[in-house]
Amino acid sequence: MKIKKITLHLTEMKLVEPFESSLERVENRESIIVEAEDEQGIIGWGEGVAFSSPWYTEETVKTSAHMLEDFLIPICLNTDYSHPNEVSASFSSLKRNRMAKAALEMACWDLYGRQTGQSLSNLMGGTKRHIEAGIVIGLAPLQEMLASIEGALASGYKRFKVKIKPGRDIELIREIRRAYPNLPLMADANSAYSLEQADLLKALDEFELMMIEQPLAADDIIDHAVLQRKIQTPICLDESIESADDARKAINLGSCRIINIKPGRVGGLAETKKIHDICQAQGIPVWCGGMLETGISRAHNIAAASLSNFSIPGDISSSSRYWHEDIIVPEVIVENGEILVPEGPGIGFEVNRQLLKKYTKQIFTFSK
Numbered sequence: 001m002k003i004k005k006i007t008l009h010l011t012e013m014k015l016v017e018p019f020e021s022s023l024e025r026v027e028n029r030e031s032i033i034v035e036a037e038d039e040q041g042i043i044g045w046g047e048g049v050a051f052s053s054p055w056y057t058e059e060t061v062k063t064s065a066h067m068l069e070d071f072l073i074p075i076c077l078n079t080d081y082s083h084p085n086e087v088s089a090s091f092s093s094l095k096r097n098r099m100a101k102a103a104l105e106m107a108c109w110d111l112y113g114r115q116t117g118q119s120l121s122n123l124m125g126g127t128k129r130h131i132e133a134g135i136v137i138g139l140a141p142l143q144e145m146l147a148s149i150e151g152a153l154a155s156g157y158k159r160f161k162v163k164i165k166p167g168r169d170i171e172l173i174r175e176i177r178r179a180y181p182n183l184p185l186m187a188d189a190n191s192a193y194s195l196e197q198a199d200l201l202k203a204l205d206e207f208e209l210m211m212i213e214q215p216l217a218a219d220d221i222i223d224h225a226v227l228q229r230k231i232q233t234p235i236c237l238d239e240s241i242e243s244a245d246d247a248r249k250a251i252n253l254g255s256c257r258i259i260n261i262k263p264g265r266v267g268g269l270a271e272t273k274k275i276h277d278i279c280q281a282q283g284i285p286v287w288c289g290g291m292l293e294t295g296i297s298r299a300h301n302i303a304a305a306s307l308s309n310f311s312i313p314g315d316i317s318s319s320s321r322y323w324h325e326d327i328i329v330p331e332v333i334v335e336n337g338e339i340l341v342p343e344g345p346g347i348g349f350e351v352n353r354q355l356l357k358k359y360t361k362q363i364f365t366f367s368k
């Protein structure tokens with residue numbers, strides 16, 4: 001797989017509605033779309049999922065662009081890979097920056113799938129033809145959150161995640177439970193709590209949440225292990241898990257009982273598969289998270305979620321949940337709470353060049 005040309009499209013798209021978590025309110029989503037072209041003119045697509053500012057993890061759109069331009073793209077253009085599994089290994093001398101690495105690695109997987117006529121799901125060993133869709137309700141006044149849940153229920157979503165933060169936790173969950181006693185419900189704190197608040201987190205046990213996601217800091221798998229021993233609600237780690245090694249350590253310490261895998265967070269699809277396999281061997285279910293991404297990253301997520309141990313519905317919603325118009329064709333559609341795993345080559349979606357151009361603020365091209 002010889003890559004001849006790589007183009008970075010820096011895009012900005014306005015969300016259908018602002019998305020609020022414990023740490024940030026996202027209204028305009030900047031992204032890096034990666035286009036990798038081989039000598040035959042076949043093109044693969046990837047997407048960097050870092051945000052404009054480092055509120056979720058330390059990477060940003062600009063650090064990703066810097067890593068890609070100055071380090072990752074030169075490696076990629078100068079290596080003749082025989083399989084996309086080799087791409088992340090070729091980046092291994094560079095520390096961290098996994099969102100930047102993932103953006104390029106995933107473009108290579110899509111390219112390879114299109115070169116060989118295989119779907120990403122098949123390439124990764126996916127077994128599911130449909131995946132179950134979940135939805136995330138951002139922080140908003142209670143009535144709005146309840147209305148969002150009602151709408152999502154009507155659309156068939158199978159799992160409901162609400163963002164929480166100190167001051168919007170126990171009472172918020174109590175009200176949602178009062179309205180929906182049997183809803184498959186979970187909460188995501190995006191690391192807004194500390195171990196001193198263990199009693200408060202323990203008070204959530206009575207609501208029988210499916211899990212609580214990333215209550216403590218990203219680098220706190222020790223404290224998460226202490227917390228998990230104190231509370232009944234299963235802890236799911238998101239920000240804390242950037243690699244298969246992180247997953248192994250967190251599982252061994254008892255820091256979590258479930259893991260949220262985002263291919264764009266962990267360095268790409270090869271690492272996704274490794275984390276998936278480690279978790280499967282240890283009896284830890286995984287699900288696929290989201291990053292308010294365009295259809296390109298969403299398509300990669302769908303392929304990943306077709307693997308068998310992605311056994312809990314993920315944060316994979318329809319394109320229209322976030323975008324007035326998505327940049328892929330067809331858009332991602334949720335029907336009866338499910339998304340069809342595409343069987344076409346690579347990600348199985350085409351990129352709408354006209355829309356990509358419409359949302360592109362800057363474009364950079366690199367060739368050998």
Ligand SMILES: O=C(O)CCC(=O)c1ccccc1C(=O)O
Pocket residue numbers: 056135136188190238289290291292293315316317
């Ligand atoms: O629906 C989505 O795309 C994911 C929504 C979400 O929870 C989220 C959105 C942005 C950044 C982090 C997270 C998260 O999972 O923590």
Ligand SMILES: [Mg+2]
Pocket residue numbers: 188190213214238239260289
């Ligand atoms: Mg999360």
